[in-house]
Amino acid sequence: MTSLSSSATSYYPRFSTLRIGPSWKPPAPRAGTGNVIVNHFTSEFLLKFRLVKAPIPRPRRRRTLSLSVSAASAFDLVPPPIDNDLHKNAITLLVSPTTCGRIVTMLNKYIFFADKVEVQDITSKTCFFSIMGPRSDQVMEHLNIGAIVGKPYGTHLHYSVDGNPITVGVGSVVSERGYSFLLSPPTAGLIWKSLMKFGAVPMGMLGWERLRVLQGRPAPGKELTDEFNVLEAGLWKTLSLTKGCYIGQETIARLITYDGVKQHLWGIHLDSPATLGSIIRVDGTKVGKLTSFALGSNGLKHVGLGYVKRNFGFAGQVVNIEDTKGVLVDVPFICRSFQKEEEMAKK
DSSP, X not given: OXXXXXXXXXXXXXXXXXXXXXXOOOOSOBOOSOEEEEESOOHHXXXXXXXXXXXXXXXXXXXXEEEOSSSSBEEEEEOOOEXXXXXXXXXXXXXXXXXXXXXXXXXXXXXXXXXXXXXXXXXXXXXXXXXXXXXXXXXXXXXXXXXXXTOOTTOEEEEEETTEEEEEEEOOSSSSSSEEEEEOHHHHHHHHHHHHHTXXXXXXXXXXXXXXXXXXXXXXXXXXXTTSBTTTTTBGGGOOSSSOOOTTHHHHHHHHHTTOOOEEEEEEXXXXXXXXXXXXXXXXXXXXXXXXXXXXXXXXXXXXXXXXEGGGOOTTOEEEETTEEEEEEOOTTOBOSHHHHHHHHHO
């Protein structure tokens, strides 16, 4: 059964929306995702001001990584940017609500007055849905937007329903499979009802968090903090070593050149619940920290994410977290080298 998660309803607000570009009047307000607008903006702006780690080629795009100014620590990971959605000279970024203000502040810090660029937070004026599962393609066909089926990750197409704009992208936030919808509030209810009609099943907050942990997608404030760098978080697929200057580039280059990564993010299957922030041990030795946990029920395993020292990190490693045992497992979202990323891209 196809599952659907929505940050536009009461289920789980996951994203803020930023738009970068010329002056623009958003649609009527609606609480939900976080969005920021940046006007007069193309991918070259991001590269110029060193705010992302990889170029943004068209039509296939990478996730965007926001970094702390002083180091290679990631504080947000967002889907590929959307350009020309509501204005030909603008780009839209989906960011995490917890980092929205920080990203706006950083963008404004690097924007010169002469650039005539504006950043707007349109979180309360947009809605965002993600749909995923084996029947996702079928649902898109039923919605008469099958043209996007089979397109590369990051591809987005623009539609209109009763004069209201809808942007549909390939990718479901936690995976490169599935689809995402960025739309205006007047259209959200209609699209939501259509998705339900064609077999999509709403996913609540607990289900979404469990899926995120199972996929291994790092989250701001948990896996993405100043305590861990982007390589440790397994976000190699967001990096480029040829793009040019960007924040944290020198630190990342040194870590790669001298093989300096000391810990990695791992999935963990647990025998019983554990407390976030608990120490991970192997034979009594402190080897890491639990950063995320999702409770299991109805026969499902308890699962978590945690950073583990490199010498102790391998699939099948038995660990102790408080009074429970766990096993380290590989998770789909994480890459630990460029070689692995290249192998995944060929599949």
